[in-house]
Amino acid sequence: MVFFTIALCSLLAVPLLLQPAPTPTPTPNALQPAVTNAINFFEGPREPNDPYALLMLDMAHRRFGIAAFADALQRYDQILATLPDKAPLMRLFRRIADYDNPLQAWDLQEVTEDTDRVTIFALYCDQLGLSDTDYQSMLEQATSLGDYMLTHALLACIWIKENGCEVPLPDGFMENIYHANAALINDDSVVDDLELEAVVFLYLAGQGALVDPAFIDRVIAAQNYDGGWSLSSDTPGDSDWHASVLGLLLLLHKEYPSDSYPPMLAPASP
Secondary structure (H helix, E strand, O other): OOOOOOOOOOOOOOOOOOOOOOOOOOOOOOHHHHHHHHHHHHOOOOOOOOOHHHHHHHHHHHHHOOHHHOOHHHHHHHHHOOOOOOHHHHHHHHHHOOOOOOOOHHHHHHOOOHHHHHHHHHHOHHHHOOOOHHHHHHHHHHHHHOHHHHHHHHHHHHHHHHOOOOOOOOOOHHHHHHHHHHOOOOOOOOOEHHHHHHHHHHHHOOOHHHOOHHHHHHHHHHOOOOOOEOOEOOOOOOOEHHHHHHHHHHHHHHHOOOOOOOOOOOOOOO
8 A cells, every 4th residue: 555645545626627727826714714624524323445544634624623524533443443454454453543553463464565665664663763874865765765655754753753652764864865855846737646745744743844835726626616626636537536636635734834743653542
């Protein structure tokens, strides 16, 4: 699975012409309605096509106090019980919402996607350890590959830090990975899933200042009528759950700015 490409890991404003129209400039009060519409997209009895979105909605509840998502982990567990073929990865990524989630070693055998390998070891680095230089090489290689490997390398760094782990990295590595993710964001009118992922992970890393405010305007303009987002705003299609949860998280960070947020990973039980 690809988390957040997921999964942790995929995303259209309704097109009026074959060629994308110039991006309208949202009014100053457009942010709050956009947030409300995005929350409504995920609210209700229907479940996301990708259950991993629920782990991000749980984080939205913990970080921003969104009451509509208070039962996200419960909903995730209900889906987990019905998907035995996806159970190993779902059990592993469940730690995002439950820090005390038990690690079952045999589940690691199901981690085959490169994006999952770089993130799962970061998610459990306090238990698995990262002293092996192979992980350092894995992280550096993921960063050099760009695209979703680059964004997931940043996500891994976020989890490593939140878990209190250390990885020997070259001087300037973190600054390079921040700016490399920021470089994924184009200045054209199109908003796509990769850009949304890069932006959200930058905010989760405390690097939202690297994001051009104009991109936020384009995200609001690209929101579909149902409150979600498509994989790419220049391609006709329905709202995608992965792009939509990313769009929501981005707008929540803008709606509720703070110098210090709760961590992405759920805290350990007292």
